[in-house]
Amino acid sequence: GKKGDKSRGALVVLEGLDRSGKSSQSRRLVSYLEGLGISAELWRFPDRNTSVGQTISSYLSNKSQLDDHTIHLLFSANRWEKRSSMEDKLKAGTTLIVDRYSYSGVAFSSAKGLNIEWCKAPEIGLLAPDLVFYLDLPPEKAAERGGYGGERYEHLDFQRKVAEKYHLLRDDSWKIIDACLPIEDVQKQLRDLALDCITTCQSGKPISQLWL
Ligand code: 2DT
Numbered sequence: 001g002k003k004g005d006k007s008r009g010a011l012v013v014l015e016g017l018d019r020s021g022k023s024s025q026s027r028r029l030v031s032y033l034e035g036l037g038i039s040a041e042l043w044r045f046p047d048r049n050t051s052v053g054q055t056i057s058s059y060l061s062n063k064s065q066l067d068d069h070t071i072h073l074l075f076s077a078n079r080w081e082k083r084s085s086m087e088d089k090l091k092a093g094t095t096l097i098v099d100r101y102s103y104s105g106v107a108f109s110s111a112k113g114l115n116i117e118w119c120k121a122p123e124i125g126l127l128a129p130d131l132v133f134y135l136d137l138p139p140e141k142a143a144e145r146g147g148y149g150g151e152r153y154e155h156l157d158f159q160r161k162v163a164e165k166y167h168l169l170r171d172d173s174w175k176i177i178d179a180c181l182p183i184e185d186v187q188k189q190l191r192d193l194a195l196d197c198i199t200t201c202q203s204g205k206p207i208s209q210l211w212l
C-alpha cells in the first residue's frame with residue numbers, strides 16, 4: 001500500500017465438532033504468533049459477553065427455549081455486532097484467531113433441519129476468513145474424548161449431523177486438518193499455514209465478504 005499504510009492482519013477461523021481441539025489449538029496458535037512478535041488476538045463465537053451473547057448462553061445451557069430460526073438469527077447478530085471491531089483490528093494489523101464463526105452457525109442450524117441457504121443468508125456481508133482450519137475428527141472419536149458438557153448440541157447423534165453439514169460448507173479457504181494426530185503435529189500444521197496466510201494478507205490481499 002501507500003507509504004505509511006499498515007499491512008493488515010489475517011482473519012483465521014477454527015471450526016470443527018465439539019472436542020475437536022479448537023479452543024486449545026486457538027490459544028496455542030495465538031501464543032506462538034505473539035512469541036514471534038506478530039500482533040494476534042484470540043476471539044470466539046458465540047461471544048457470550050454481549051447482551052445477545054447472554055441470551056445465546058442461556059439457550060445453550062438449556063435455561064431458555066427459543067425457536068430454531070430465532071436462535072439462528074441471534075448467533076448471526078452476535079457476529080454482526082462484532083463486525084466493525086473485527087475490521088478495525090484487521091486494518092490496524094492485528095491477526096484474529098477465531099474459535100468458531102459462520103460455518104458453525106450454518107452447520108448447527110441446518111443440522112436441526114433448517115434450509116441451508118436460509119441459514120447462510122444472514123451471514124452475507126460478514127468478513128470472509130482468509131483461512132479456515134477444519135479440525136477433522138470422527139464424531140465417535142470426539143465423543144470418546146469425553147468432556148461433553150451438559151450444553152445443548154453436545155450429543156453424538158447430533159454431532160454426526162453437524163459433521164455432514166460442515167462437509168457441505170467446505171470452500172477454497174478451508175484446510176482440513178486431521179485432528180486425530182497428536183496435538184503437537186496439529187499445532188505444527190496450524191503454525192505453518194497461519195504464517196503463510198499472514199504473509200499473504202500483509203502483502204495486500206484485500207479483505208473480502210462472506211458468501212457473495
Ligand atoms: P462453544 O462450545 O464453542 O462455546 O459453542 N453454535 C455456535 C451455533 O449453533 N451457531 C453459531 O453461530 C455458533 C458460533 C456450536 C457453543 C455451541 O454453539 C453452537 C456449539
Ligand code: MG
Pocket residue numbers: 018151
Ligand atoms: Mg461447547
